[in-house]
Amino acid sequence: MDTEHNALKDHILRSLQEMGFTIDEEGRLHAPIEENKDFLRQLHLPARQMELQTHQIWLQRVWPRVAAFFAEGTEVIPEKIKPVLIEVESTWQQNLFRVARLLWSLPFSKGYGRRLRFLVMDKSNGKLIGILALQSPPLSFPARDRRFRYPPGRKTELVNQTMDIQTLGAVPPYSRLLGGKLIALAAASNEVREAYRRKYAYRTTEIEKRLLPSHLVALTTTSAFGRSSLYNRLKYRDMWIAEPLGYTEGYGSFHLMMFYPLFRSLLESQGISTRGGFGTGPRRKWQTMVRALARLNLPGDLLRHGIKREAFLFPLIDNLQDYMEGRTFTPLYRDLPFETLVRWWRERWLLPRAERVNGWHTWSREELKPLLLLDPATGEIQ
Template identity: 65%
Template sequence: MSVSRARLRARVLEHLRSLGFEVDAGSRGLLTLRAPEGKDALRRLHAEARRFILRGHQEWIRWAWPRLSPYFARGEQIIPERIRPVLVEVVEPWQADLFRLARLTWSLPYSKGYGRRLRFLILDAGNRAPSGHPFLIGILALQSPPLSFPPRDRRFRYPPGRKVELVNQTMDIQTLGAVPPYSDLLGGKLVALAAASNEVRRAYQRKYGGRRTEIEGRILPAHLVALTTTSAFGRSSLYNRLQYRGEPIAISLGYTEGYGTFHLEVLYPLFREFLEAHGVSTKGGYGVGPRIKWQTCVRALERLGLPRSLLRHALRREAFLFPLIHNLEDYMEGRAAEPLYRDLPFEDLAAYWRERWLLPRAGRVNGWHAWEPERLLDLLIVDVKPTKEVANAAILG
């Protein structure tokens, strides 16, 4: 049965109001969207989309948790002085499963990413479970960069006709962060430093050197010269002033304009069904990137008689640039033929993190000692409010 236009239109407006948006009709009857203010309100905007996506992972979570829970540490099992971070590229199935399980605990909705992709685990080889498993510190994922990204594009004057070539020598940080109790020990800073490491750049060169682009069939240089990312909620405390021995790792590019589709995530399947029923294809070149979602939402809103301005959620994220070469500006603007890479071994970055953030933090705060990984189940199970015992029963069947 096809989706009713009138019912879907009403559902869109009802959904936006339920998230805390004010939907007003102006003097000419044009709808405008006013977003709720404050970080707590912004987190609530993401929560509905996150729960919606999590519902599709419940069976897999029940299978994965008993197998992978030994990788999540209890606070009492961690001796800060023994932490020895190891950067591991995700190549084996168990590594992909561990990455996925950790990512599903994030407050942001889960996404596999799109285009070129690299994923990494940061493991603690110095503290281990009784089973011998190293504990998970954090995760990092890179994906193809957006071709249009105003905060980045305002910084560079690309040579005529070369923007696509140059932008495709960068990647976007899609996921970056630490899991408890390492997050309380500023493990997120370690993962951010890892993103700029020689090991990440070389993994990119191994995987994508000599490969052709899927759309134009061109072989791009196997250079990874920069990374971009945005904060989750407004100004970032993780990336701001992030340095290594006085040299910046992340540079603020200002703020995004506050447009996107995440607040309509729950409605996306209905949008697709509605458009397909009216003969409008919702398939894109890759089928998984953000552009197809944007286009699908725009087309659906237009056919429902709603303005595309409803895509303005007003969550302005702080954007950052991670230069991986010394001559980034000259390279991106065509004045340098070859990149001059920064030399940032992960081992050195980890040692710096240990002295600069880990040990001072461990001596100042105590709450991380009491962390229990079973609390992650409250984040993984949806539609119930489990106690630890009930949650374990639900997960373990």
């Protein structure tokens, strides 16, 4: 291995240790014994900062146009909040969604495969409450796959009648009023299913060129940081909206994403294509990382970060078990209009929360700027 490769190898190992990981003699990663959300956010910080640097010119241009869609605390009157669900279609909606998504601790991703994006706006003042994005589900997802015994040869067909929640959450000050609970309820609404049906009826899959039913029967997701306070015990009356599936196995690539451009350069220099296009999703990135680690004589176990995330299933039909296991071909959809879910959120979470806390009232949208616009002197998050 030449000097340049050795330097890259040392850089990767040193950076992982600086993040807080330890690496044993067999090359296995170990997260701190007591993980906390601050540690997990720090893991994502380098990749998030890279994304913000990539978007800086665009953010500087767009922020003045979208800033007014983010509420001041004084503009939010809990009793008058009137949420509306809007599918992202127009340019201003796309820009607002993208800016809001860049506020997340997790790095920005456009998603892959079939995609739906939504804004939840407050009609009482024209401000953004939160965002929701769905994407094609992973074909292999052990936490989900342990739940069902798919009929032989039908797993791909059935899994592709579900979607994965890629982004879900509220922005301040609504996040401080448990607006995230509202966005999670919205994911299970009739309106989301109908948007899927409109967009994907009579569409074929890209890989197998198969015509799939336009049924959306379930959603899956994982918590961003360990155990989820957002999805746990999420119900509409006595109906579970998010059912816990256990925890992921602690494999993934998020902690190595900051090295992804270096991995691609390494492989391209050796004549191995990493070009984009269809298929450049998580699986393609994973394969790129596996190949690059092998060429650096680094163990594949570096992809096992050991940080387990809680997984959840959102059933959208009452007979999901029978449907996914092939005992019926007719989905029995739950009837959950968005307005009904809004009323439940208002009574169950919003108004009690507004009575207990008042910090949201002093929130200023100016507090968002340092999270988006990097310090011009250092090029880092302010």
